[in-house]
Amino acid sequence: MARKIVSTGRGGAGKSTFVALMSRYLKPPSLLVDLDPDLSLADMLGIDFQREGKRTIVEALYDAVKERQEGGSPLTPVEDRFKGFVWGDCLYEGKGFDILTLGTKDLEGCYCYPDHLLRKTISQLSKNYSNVVVDSPAGLEHLNRNIVSEVDDLFVVLDPSDKSLIHIQKIKAILKEVGTMYDHFYVLANYMFDEASERVFKETGENYLGKIAYDKKLEEYNLRGESLQKLPEDSPACRSVRAILEKAGLV
Amino acid sequence: MPIGASDLRESGVGLNMGKINVITGRGGTGKSTFTALFARYIRAKPLLLIDLDPDESLAKMLGVNLEKEGKCTVSDALYEVMGKGKETKDVPDLLKRKMEEGRILYRDRKFDLITLGTKLAPGCYCLPDEMMKETLRNLNKNYEIVIVDSPAGLEHLNRKVTPDINDLFVVLDPSEKSAKHIERIKYVTRGVKIAYKNFYLVGNYRFTDEVETYLLKTGERYLGRIANDPLVRESNLKGESLFKIPEGSPSSISVKKILREAGYVLV
Numbered sequence: 001m002a003r004k005i006v007s008t009g010r011g012g013a014g015k016s017t018f019v020a021l022m023s024r025y026l027k028p029p030s031l032l033v034d035l036d037p038d039l040s041l042a043d044m045l046g047i048d049f050q051r052e053g054k055r056t057i058v059e060a061l062y063d064a065v066k067e068r069q070e071g072g073s074p075l076t077p078v079e080d081r082f083k084g085f086v087w088g089d090c091l092y093e094g095k096g097f098d099i100l101t102l103g104t105k106d107l108e109g110c111y112c113y114p115d116h117l118l119r120k121t122i123s124q125l126s127k128n129y130s131n132v133v134v135d136s137p138a139g140l141e142h143l144n145r146n147i148v149s150e151v152d153d154l155f156v157v158l159d160p161s162d163k164s165l166i167h168i169q170k171i172k173a174i175l176k177e178v179g180t181m182y183d184h185f186y187v188l189a190n191y192m193f194d195e196a197s198e199r200v201f202k203e204t205g206e207n208y209l210g211k212i213a214y215d216k217k218l219e220e221y222n223l224r225g226e227s228l229q230k231l232p233e234d235s236p237a238c239r240s241v242r243a244i245l246e247k248a249g250l251v
Numbered sequence: 252m253p254i255g256a257s258d259l260r261e262s263g264v265g266l267n268m269g270k271i272n273v274i275t276g277r278g279g280t281g282k283s284t285f286t287a288l289f290a291r292y293i294r295a296k297p298l299l300l301i302d303l304d305p306d307e308s309l310a311k312m313l314g315v316n317l318e319k320e321g322k323c324t325v326s327d328a329l330y331e332v333m334g335k336g337k338e339t340k341d342v343p344d345l346l347k348r349k350m351e352e353g354r355i356l357y358r359d360r361k362f363d364l365i366t367l368g369t370k371l372a373p374g375c376y377c378l379p380d381e382m383m384k385e386t387l388r389n390l391n392k393n394y395e396i397v398i399v400d401s402p403a404g405l406e407h408l409n410r411k412v413t414p415d416i417n418d419l420f421v422v423l424d425p426s427e428k429s430a431k432h433i434e435r436i437k438y439v440t441r442g443v444k445i446a447y448k449n450f451y452l453v454g455n456y457r458f459t460d461e462v463e464t465y466l467l468k469t470g471e472r473y474l475g476r477i478a479n480d481p482l483v484r485e486s487n488l489k490g491e492s493l494f495k496i497p498e499g500s501p502s503s504i505s506v507k508k509i510l511r512e513a514g515y516v517l518v
Contacts, residue, residue: 037405108443109409111409144375160488177371177372225426225427
């Protein structure tokens with residue numbers, strides 16, 4: 001069974017950067033799952049889904065619905081049609097990792113159904129990988145949907161504010177009520193932390209793994225939308241992520 | 252029976268509807284900071300603030316402790332009502348009663364505040380958001396201006412809590428992702444049919460001149476940037492009210508400038 005890793009946190013904290021850099025150090029093959037409708041982890045890794053002819057989960061779902069409406073057999077459920085799309089259309093296969101992307105929805109309503117499909121897809125695919133790494137959307141709602149119900153390592157990326165302290169408590173309350181199990185609950189500091197704020201979070205009694213170092217180059221790459229795969233191995237951000245993963249026993 | 256003027260007045264259509272302004276953006280950009288300073292400097296009486304973020308941080312930034320004030324969030328109220336085994340169809344009425352009892356609406360000197368709050372049960376925020384939508388429909392005629400602080404990301408837009416927006420402010424951080432975020436907001440609002448009069452961009456405290464030129468090729472209306480302000484950072488780290496930082500602080504001055512740019516009358 002694959003090790004299930006989830007990266008979450010408040011918006012803009014650096015969840016996706018963490019996942020993008022983490023993918024280098026994990027034992028391959030890893031399946032990366034981008035749960036954020038607003039951001040493409042693939043973009044950050046320099047993968048252009050459109051150019052590669054790949055589709056998001058939401059797009060495949062739209063296709064499945066459309067196919068059925070346009071004269072496909074009414075006996076085949078949408079879910080089965082959708083399943084047919086996943087391997088060929090949605091899964092991008094890269095070096096050392098594959099990626100699935102949720103995508104953006106432009107119909108009224110929530111992401112419960114796409115998330116539900118993704119949950120099933122993940123459990124079907126996970127046996128083929130050593131790790132499944134989920135990059136979450138900002139905020140808390142995805143937790144209510146219990147997409148991965150048994151998490152091995154949960155990483156909460158924090159920004160230096162009082163809201164992060166509250167955020168940790170809220171995550172725990174939701175996981176408990178929703179019935180998500182986790183083996184490890186780790187907190188890490190983002191690049192904006194100074195020593196004083198680090199101290200505050202060290203004193204919370206949470207399993208604090210350290211800080212993702214500020215990295216001028218990384219900031220530039222994110223601004224220009226360049227692939228983080230190109231970031232040099234000895235850059236401060238890479239080194240700090242590696243150190244964090246070592247502490248978590250993942251390297 | 253034809254619809255008469257009195258019916259229209261009853262429903263609030265066309266008459267003194269509070270102008271709904273929505274602040275949105277990617278996570279951590281400064282939506283709530285902007286909302287809090289917006290609330291502080293706008294001249295509007297009465298003013299209603301809505302915190303749509305389950306992380307519910309706006310209250311604190313306004314210096315309000317809801318629990319101490321004996322108020323609860325919409326999610327808490329919903330949980331209480333549902334927890335008593337009531338049927339879903341009765342929920343709106345029960346919530347309305349809670350509202351009338353004054354359990355949800357917090358009243359301050361400058362503003363009133365309603366908070367969505369955190370949901371602990373499995374599933375999505377459709378029901379709490381639906382309740383908020385209903386509440387807003389009932390209440391907005393009592394206000395001159397309504398300001399809605401959104402959760403990070405896009406999903407709240409799919410739920411169309413505010414179908415008719417006056418000013419939609421998007422607070423941006425300096426990254427390529429912000430440019431894509433703008434496109435996605437437009438994609439979702441178009442698909443879901445959310446109407447807005449004005450679409451404004453606001454740069455956050457991390458903007459530089461270089462980023463401004465880079466991001467503003469979009470052709471959208473850009474109002475300026477929220478200045479970097481150590482006092483805001485400190486305030487947010489400590490969880491203190493943004494109503495306490497000096498009026499002459501860089502963040503205050505820049506937000507006032509942005510609001511004037513959008514045509515608001517300030518205090």
